[in-house]
Amino acid sequence: MYDHDLLIVGAGLAGLRCAVEAQRMGLKVAVITKVHPVRSHSNAAQGGINAPLTDRGDDWKGHALDTIKGSDYLADQDAVEIMSQEAGEAVLELERMGVIFSRGEDGKLGTRRFGGQKVARTFFVGAITGSALLHVLYEQSLKLGLQVYEEWFVTSLINEEGVIKGVVALDLKTGELEAITAKAVVIAAGGAGRVFEPSTNALICTGDGLSLAWNNGAGLMDMEMIQYHPTTLARTGILMSEAARGEGAYLFNSEGDRFMEKYAPDYMELASRDVVSRAEQTEINEGRGIDGNVLLDLRHLGKDFIESRLGYLQEVSVEFLGIDMAEKPVPIRPGMHYIMGGIKTDVNGETGVPGLYAAGECANVSVHGANRLGANSLLDTVVFGRRSATKASEYVKTVKDSRISTSEHVEKDLNRIKKILNNKGRFRTSEIRNTMATAMTEGIGVFRDQKSMEYAKKIVEESKIKFRDSLVVENKGKVYNTDLLFALELGYMIDCAESIVHGALTRKESRGAHFRTDIKDRNDKEWLKHTLIYRDRSGELKIETPDVTITQWKPVERVY
Template identity: 40%
Template sequence: MDYKTIVCDVLVVGAGGAGCRAAIEAAKHNMDVVVISKELLGKAHTSMAEGGYNVAIGNVDPDDNPDVHFKDTIVGGNYLNNQELVEILVRDAPERIYDLEEMGAVFDRTPEGKIAQRPFGKQSFRRTAYASDRTGSEIMVTLTEALRKTSVRVFDEVFATKLLVHDGRIAGVTAIDMKYGDFLVFRAKAVVMATGGAGRIYKVTSNAQLDVGDGYAMAYEAGCELIDMEMVQFHPTGMVKPESARGRLVTEAVRGEGGILLNNRGERFMNKYYPQVMELAGRDQVARSIMTEVLEGRGSPDGGVYLSIAHLPRSIIEFRLESMIEQFEDAGVDIREEPMQVSPTAHHFMGGIKIDTNAQSTIPGLFAAGECTGGVHGGNRLGGNALADTQVFGALAGKNAAEFAQEHDLPGFDKSEIENEFERLEAMLKRKDGISPADARDELTSLMWEKVQIFRNEEDLAYAVNELRRIEKEVVPNIKVDIPIRRFNPGWHQAIEFGHMVITARMVAEAAFMRKGSRGAHFRIDADPNDDGNYNIVIRKGKDGEMELRKQPLIITRIPPP
């Protein structure tokens, strides 16, 4: 079995906001840093983040401070957050946004020339810094340019498939070159996972095509602990029409700037559910309110509700929501004059790889940052905290991975483990009979959308768990690829991804089935009133190869649950 080996000090898997920031930070320590990315550098899902970056600098509301940001994040996360991690988030967010400015990021300004801040859901003050409604794109362009000025080696269109662990510590990853089909091994003293989310395990999602949960599955298979996997955020406002754009994000900035939600009777229905905060309630709360209107027959003809900003001055809409105008013009809607149709879409995973205050996982030498981690956001993420998360924990993971690499030698590796992995990948190409990854993926995403969605219950979750166990045993080993070549073969890439999707979906469903009460984004219509919910669910792969789940006490520093 032929494969190429690349050796480095620090390996970063993923080149989004967290991965690029980690690589930039690690390079400051005079380390040989390598970044691998499934996409071309700069195309990561971070660039699709629209609304903004939460930072308590008080430029618009001087009373705002990190303590209030901390409280809002804990209350917004339904007290399930790891409060030690939230302390780091709110403490370091200001410094990290100034780092971005020094690298060249241009944020909107106040009349005094300071960074402007807008209101976002469930926040006490106007805290969200922004660059029109293209904040993520501005951050990614900035980080990409900054990364190119360093000595970091970037391997794009490289697909990591398995984490290598040797003598109890991380040793690197196996990967394939997506363009040429070559097998690759990256050996490293420390690895940073920055692989993003897994919205694509759902039929309707705002996520990019490659957000399939690779990092969650690879970490699980390596023996890493994961936390809060049942907590999936459904953004309340995704596009409904056209069908090809269904689920595409309609930024929370639309509501932050004054957009209102209406049912088919023209009623501003949020007044019934959350009259104090209306459209700026928590994302889980707004999503459930919209779905209730739809299920009770007060939705739009296409299964959504209406979001209108037509009452706002045209100048405000054109200046602050420029990309929304373009997005809906493609669908034949002028948002300056008529309402948008919206409905919930799978958007963000609050759960993920369990990390400590050094951004290190339960495997020594394996660090993680961004959406692939769990613990920062608890039961529900505040809009604007994700971009802050990428920069704060990206920098932290990069710094600590570099220091770990300075203190440790390059670990060994098991040659047979590497060859077995590449034989597994090649077997998909040689299989004559089996199931196509496209058909298998349709079955999986429909199952998750129908049974593990916004409103959950025992019967649906039990069905999903059993079906996912069946898919893992019967479908995954029989995935076949129609064209048996390794060189740029999207069918092969999808086949590999499907195994990762099933593991990730299983973790979501199994954890949701275990949590009998409602908490945060996990809402059960048959909630057990005796389940107080004051625990986190931790998942790992047992020594017998079975999925193990356990409840863990909350980590509390300042604010106990009520």
């Protein structure tokens, strides 16, 4: 029987930071993850982590305001305040754990500039910041002897009368389904990029945590806020970090114009991501692109600089497109990258469902609102990963015994899996996923309108029926059955897609990443609100629109 005080789903930065904190507090902690911790998608964050270090002249309020402006005033300002205030210590602590951050002449941590901010306050490790942080947190987890259920896939949460008491999970290596009980569960399972095609996200970003929480009474908030990153590599869609522009790269259209002059004369290439992506898409749509791309030009930075500060980008550009960035500009385009929305939590990771917490990309605190600033996602994971551990530990102490009878829960999932395996349908998982994901990009893209969103909704509904009635899984075996795994993941993705289209159709304005060509303006009077969607056991949706929390920054027009 597996039993813990605290069980964390996901071993990326949020999950590991949460685990390290809980382990330090003396809880019996375990992490469950469908991939080895160092394979987690936190790896892919390249550019850096933001932190206003007040002892060297930066002001946390400056970072907070940039974040709030970046969010197009949809972020809850109380949450942003906490993130900005705790950022400095969070980054310094990572350094003390062993992260080899870049430094200045004085041997103290050095910074680079990032989008949506005038102050250089992004701390970094080359262009592999996420990977460097993830590996160091993994090291810490080894140091603390953290227990990890490695390559286990969560099939459901154990929910007894509305209280979360553990998970049912599939051990991928054996194919056995087991119950793991815990006094509390933290969902830190990352984003849902695979709901879209193409996406910069890893194939593992299938929204598992979002769906698990949603199906157990938690709400999903602002799901329509999908970040399209301005610079993803032509054809492959691989991410090219904002660090390129942070270090001074230019964007050009086919006519050789630095087109950002028109859209963001002050911030130019370093305007917020939604702004830059829209600018690029406009250039491309109006015929000033090159095969559906625009150009990212780093040549003036010089080869040595590129290779020392942006080595990974050079590697990717050479390997995948055969372009030496010191010699030629790279064709890039906007690509789906991040979900600002997620499981609604308070500033301590509480979801409102007893025993259930959430942190990281799958959670929505909300600090990113309608558009996340580059280098704020890593910050979000460590700040709120830690806070959720603190709060969950308080809750754990109030729970007397977590051991419960679990056979019924396991049986239920076993039957569900059997049904999937025995289904004699005609659609492969990939076929349903690819159709849906392509439609999501079309419908909920950089630009969207009522018609496109309704189209996406229709395809999602069709996918749901295909998944239920006509799915086929070829591999009937037990040992590492990825065919079955993908089918289960598709179920999670369809849930995410459903919440996204309903969020998008609900918001009758344009704000941040949600840009409607049929309603182009932001409407603070009626829409300084979140979209918050619940789904009950029967599948009925309940949509609420709670007010945004405003503390000291009144919404003003957003100009870059």
